[in-house]
């Protein structure tokens with residue numbers, strides 16, 4: 646009996662389940678969405694990136710659990726192109742989002758605020774974890790958005806916040822993706838327990854309704 650319990654515990658600790666997490670990268674043109682994606686996937690910064698919108702995958706083992714990152718590196722439409730709004734397909738697909746701006750370009754910070762508003766209008770607040778990323782930290786001597794402003798926006802919108810340089814370091818970028826996975830897992834756990842509570846409330850209500858009818 647004791648042996649059985651031990652092997653069950655070992656199986657749980659080894660957790661063979663693979664967790665899939667869909668991450669959508671948003672933000673204005675040229676802020677470094679592809680650079681962050683490529684840095685995370687390959688550890689490299691290659692300098693120039695094509696204009697292809699794609700979904701990439703990478704599997705990592707975090708705390709003994711296999712995590713499959715699916716990353717949608719979106720394209721921001723430039724002036725004269727089609728609408729730059731986030732599509733319903735993107736909103737439905739994403740388990741978590743990374744909103745990127747270039748700390749040296751204030752207009753890209755404005756785009757993040759607009760995109761946040763669009764997300765909040767289309768989904769229930771706090772239903773999707775979001776991390777705001779100020780990129781190009783290596784150029785911070787030219788910064789036009791202070792760290793304080795970024796942090797305040799993140800606080801007011803219940804988002805995570807990081808300042809990174811896709812050009813300079815892999816570690817900071819890794820932290821962003823791993824933090825988002827933690828938030829997605831927390832959100833899923835909350836949803837699951839809420840569903841459990843709703844189920845109990847429904848059963849109790851049904852019992853009382855039956856008793857009243859008798």
Ligand SMILES: Nc1nc2c(ncn2[C@@H]2O[C@H](COP(=O)(O)OP(=O)(O)OP(=O)(O)O)[C@@H](O)[C@H]2O)c(=O)[nH]1
Nearest residue numbers: 674675676677678679680692694721781810811812
């Ligand atoms: N100095 C510096 N340059 C960066 C950094 N991240 C990206 N870049 C450069 O910024 C430019 C735009 O990077 P991309 O990753 O293509 O930007 P994007 O947001 O994917 O752009 P779109 O796909 O057009 O929406 C490229 O020339 C990159 O080399 C960074 O952290 N520091």
